[in-house]
Amino acid sequence: MPVSTAPPAAPTAYADFDALRRHDPEIAEVVLGELGRQSDSLQLIAAENFTSPAVLAALGSPLANKYAEGYPGARHHGGCELVDAAERMAVERATTLFGAEHANVQSHSGSSAVLAAYAALLKPGDTVLAMGLPYGGHLTHGSPANFSGRWFDFVGYGVEAESGLIDYDQVYTLARQHRPKAIVCGSISYPRHPDYAVFREIADDVGAYLIVDAAHPMGLIAGGAAPSPVPYADVVCATTHKVLRGPRGGMILCGSELAERIDRAVFPFTQGGAQMHTIAAKAVAFGEAAAPAFAAYAHQVVANARVLADELEAEGFAVLTGGTDTHLISADPAPLGVDGKAARGRLAAAGLVLDTCALPYGDGRGIRLGTAAITTQGMGEAEMPRVAALFTAAMREEGEGARKVRAEVRALAGRFPPYPG
Numbered sequence: 019m020p021v022s023t024a025p026p027a028a029p030t031a032y033a034d035f036d037a038l039r040r041h042d043p044e045i046a047e048v049v050l051g052e053l054g055r056q057s058d059s060l061q062l063i064a065a066e067n068f069t070s071p072a073v074l075a076a077l078g079s080p081l082a083n084k085y086a087e088g089y090p091g092a093r094h095h096g097g098c099e100l101v102d103a104a105e106r107m108a109v110e111r112a113t114t115l116f117g118a119e120h121a122n123v124q125s126h127s128g129s130s131a132v133l134a135a136y137a138a139l140l141k142p143g144d145t146v147l148a149m150g151l152p153y154g155g156h157l158t159h160g161s162p163a164n165f166s167g168r169w170f171d172f173v174g175y176g177v178e179a180e181s182g183l184i185d186y187d188q189v190y191t192l193a194r195q196h197r198p199k200a201i202v203c204g205s206i207s208y209p210r211h212p213d214y215a216v217f218r219e220i221a222d223d224v225g226a227y228l229i230v231d232a233a234h235p236m237g238l239i240a241g242g243a244a245p246s247p248v249p250y251a252d253v254v255c256a257t258t259h260k261v262l263r264g265p266r267g268g269m270i271l272c273g274s275e276l277a278e279r280i281d282r283a284v285f286p287f288t289q290g291g292a293q294m295h296t297i298a299a300k301a302v303a304f305g306e307a308a309a310p311a312f313a314a315y316a317h318q319v320v321a322n323a324r325v326l327a328d329e330l331e332a333e334g335f336a337v338l339t340g341g342t343d344t345h346l347i348s349a350d351p352a353p354l355g356v357d358g359k360a361a362r363g364r365l366a367a368a369g370l371v372l373d374t375c376a377l378p379y380g381d382g383r384g385i386r387l388g389t390a391a392i393t394t395q396g397m398g399e400a401e402m403p404r405v406a407a408l409f410t411a412a413m414r415e416e417g418e419g420a421r422k423v424r425a426e427v428r429a430l431a432g433r434f435p436p437y438p439g
């Protein structure tokens with residue numbers, strides 16, 4: 019049954035664009051233009067979502083003015099009593115929501131959270147085993163363009179050619195061969211649940227830390243729609259803005275024995291002053307994620323992705339791993355005669371906004387999309403066949419036909435406004 023989970027109408031404090039228009043018309047034009055763009059096209063980028071008006075209100079609040087280096091009760095600045103309360107609430111809500119002993123909610127982003135996890139557990143030159151970038155590893159999992167690839171010795175595991183699933187035998191073999199100090203489990207495009215118990219076993223076998231980078235599934239985990247890595251991992255890193263639907267930012271969960279090392283790795287080792295408006299907004303998001311409506315949302319996100327994956331396969335896309343367990347779909351459009359880059363361009367012209375992704379065993383690139391944002395707008399399984407049909411139409415039509423597809427996408431988006439009113 020499709021569940022309506024559209025956010026409530028925006029409060030006037032957040033929607034006071036008239037004042038911004040008078041004060042800075044140029045930036046107001048960008049802000050309102052972007053609101054229009056987000057409202058009249060479909061946001062299928064797997065990492066994006068529509069955060070609630072309450073989260074936006076906290077982000078746009080005077081907490082943005084406050085300097086607060088350190089942690090609640092131990093700050094380097096005066097006047098932190100109120101922001102301390104916000105951070106304590108964020109930590110308390112995060113530990114309760116995810117069943118963790120400790121939470122650090124100060125990381126400015128998912129990448130900063132991963133950087134802090136490495137800083138807490140590793141020394142430069144240590145060996146780390148993570149999913150290779152061609153298979154869906156993140157930049158922070160050993161890309162030569164990133165600090166991780168420069169400072170650590172990364173070894174990459176992959177997926178099985180046939181099934182597209184993580185090759186656990188290979189993970190085990192590489193772990194025994196390279197004796198990594200840490201194993202990283204997490205991906206930007208893997209659409210299935212990793213087997214955290216198996217990763218734990220392998221890590222224990224070689225005496226490695228297990229770091230789970232749950233940036234993508236954290237919201238599904240919060241809503242009980244994906245298994246939790248918390249009982250298995252030494253450290254869980256995540257973003258708060260993807261399916262979790264909070265402000266842009268990061269978080270780290272760990273057991274009490276690593277709490278102090280993690281906290282010191284975030285501040286003062288890799289960051290300065292905490293962003294207290296964002297931390298208050300994280301607290302709001304954790305509060306929202308604890309409500310039964312969010313569990314319904316998380317399950318609907320997965321139900322929508324399952325139907326959309328099936329429908330895209332029926333339209334001719336080669337869906338990696340044959341489907342999804344999550345909000346994420348990775349697919350190769352080659353059977354339709356285009357590669358991922360061309361597909362992204364054609365889809366964007368139709369108002370279907372998504373990313374390309376690496377293809378583990380194909381030529382060129384694939385496409386990667388997710389259902390987090392369109393589900394927040396209130397779309398259910400009933401809308402997914404229509405979305406898939408618009409995909410194929412966008413790939414085929416040109417000229418007048420393409421303009422018609424764009425108008426149809428606009429009409430569909432218009433029926434599900436992300437910020438009604």
Ligand SMILES: *Cc1c(COP(=O)(O)O)cnc(C)c1O
Pocket residue numbers: 065126127128129130132156158204205206231232233234257267268
């Ligand atoms: C999104 C993501 C990150 C980084 O998050 P940012 O907030 O963009 O820095 C890290 N790891 C994984 C697996 C991700 O999907």
